[in-house]
Amino acid sequence: MPLSRSVPLSVLDLAIITNGSTATTALRETLDLAAQTERLGYHRFWLAEHHNMPGVASSAPAVLIGQVAAVTSTMRVGSGGVMLPNHPPLVVAEQFGMLEALYPGRIDLGLGRAPGTDPRTAQALRRSASPLSADDFPEQLGELVRYFDEPVPGQPEPPVRAVPAAGNRPPVWLLGSSGYSARLAGMLGLPFAFAHHFSAENTLPALALYRDNFRPSAELDRPYAMVCASVIAADSDEHARWLAGPGGLSFLRLRGGRPGLFPTAQEAADYPYSALEREFVEARFASQIIGGPETVAAGLEKLLTETMADELMVTSMVPGHAERLRSFELVAKIAA
16 A cells, blocks of 8 residues: 655664663664665664663764764765754764765754753753753854855854864754744754654644745755654554554653663563553554554555655664564555
């Protein structure tokens, strides 16, 4: 059951560390996943930034992007995203200017305005006790983008140059889970990626804000919106639900302030959920696309129709590398 409208299909990965595994194994599996999804025709492969989470190895997207780009050849590789409040703009410009210089035309710089972690870890990253406000993000973004500008003959040299960023600017995306970044991306004429996988209730309002506020720019003459969805595909609905269990339990523990290694499917099945916890997990599953090929095809078609997305990004939090690869393989067949 192919989709009624063909759009590029992409991947968001977190390099999850499953209970009983290691960070080394998780990172090696991410590299293999990138190579395999490139073979399946996926358009881009993005790495998330998370800190102080034992079950997520993707804490340094710029490092991992370089490794993924080295084991692929055609797929775009980028950050989904770099959480700009955590980093000096100069450092981000240097890192992504270097990546673009090494892999010209293949790097994406996706930026988020939230720290993506707890307050104490955010303070350790910034080396400051003063939290950034929403008003700081446009200023940080402007500073970052200016570092990619090449010197203009006859104009004064900038006091600080980001080498090799000048002249090596990758496409800049804004990421969001609410209306703030959507509106800003539209006003700046930048592509926008929405985190439907954890903020489904805000998806349609944010996309409307983005399109309503869009102003053509040197980067885009029309809006370009990508929607990231949590998708778990298997050969049957029953098996897909079994594979989805660990993601539900992991999110429950995270929300309870108890993040840990990503559970196995058996661990999730054996967990003694209270009625309230079961309700929480089921609500989480309701915004995801989980099932066999026909169920997933219907879910993707509904999402595409409702959002009118220009591109779909898939994240699949599945324990077991073979099962995760199978999920991406099934989604690729559906979208072909």
